[in-house]
Amino acid sequence: MNVCVLFLSLIVLSDPSEVKTDQQILTDQADQWDLDIIHKNLAAVADNMAEDFLQIRSDGALVDKQGFLNAVASPQLSINPYTVEDFNIRIFGTVALITGETRMTGRFGAETFEIHYRFTDTYVKREGKWKVVQVQITPIRASED
Numbered sequence: 001m002n003v004c005v006l007f008l009s010l011i012v013l014s015d016p017s018e019v020k021t022d023q024q025i026l027t028d029q030a031d032q033w034d035l036d037i038i039h040k041n042l043a044a045v046a047d048n049m050a051e052d053f054l055q056i057r058s059d060g061a062l063v064d065k066q067g068f069l070n071a072v073a074s075p076q077l078s079i080n081p082y083t084v085e086d087f088n089i090r091i092f093g094t095v096a097l098i099t100g101e102t103r104m105t106g107r108f109g110a111e112t113f114e115i116h117y118r119f120t121d122t123y124v125k126r127e128g129k130w131k132v133v134q135v136q137i138t139p140i141r142a143s144e145d
Contacts, residue, residue, distance in 0.1 A: 022096070026089050026123060026130055030098055033132070037072055038079050045072055050124065050131040058117065058139050068135075079106040094125040101140070116140045 020028075029048060036044040046069055053065040063071070071077065084100040098121040105114045122134040 022091055022125070022130070023089055026091075026096055026098060027087075029123075029130060030084075030087075030089075030121065034082070034084070038081055040072060042069055042073055045069060048132055050126070050133040052133060053131075054134050056134070056136040058137050074108075076109045077106065078108075079104060096123040096125075096130065097121075098123065116142070 033045065033048045035041075036048070046065070049065050049068070051065065053068065055063040055068050057063060082102055082104050084102050087100040088098070090097045090099075099119065101116075101118050103114070103116045105112070107113070117137045117139045119135065119137045121132050123130045124133050125131075
């Protein structure tokens with residue numbers, strides 16, 4: 001009887017507005033991952049990634065999880081804060097596709113860089129947690145008006 005009362009009181013006392021949808025969870029997670037990459041918070045970057053993570057770079061090269069983390073950790077790399085435009089999430093059961101457009105600037109060694117690209121991040125929900133399994137970027141060339 002006590003277990004039943006406890007369970008019912010938890011249901012009554014819980015605030016349904018505090019329960020996040022997968023859409024909200026993925027939005028927050030993607031935003032935080034961007035910040036973690038900028039600030040080189042490698043533990044948090046790695047925690048967001050599946051062990052079988054794969055990046056498809058704009059030149060077609062494949063990069064695994066450790067290669068991606070090594071690139072983020074490089075003391076040569078500095079990424080300025082950026083925003084994502086045209087952000088969209090489509091969820092298909094336990095798979096989510098996150099797309100958007102980014103204008104990123106920063107430095108690699110003594111050289112500054114600026115890249116404008118569209119991306120697709122693929123997340124899979126495993127054991128109740130969303131993890132990014134694949135990232136692909138496609139550069140957007142400046143229009144010649």
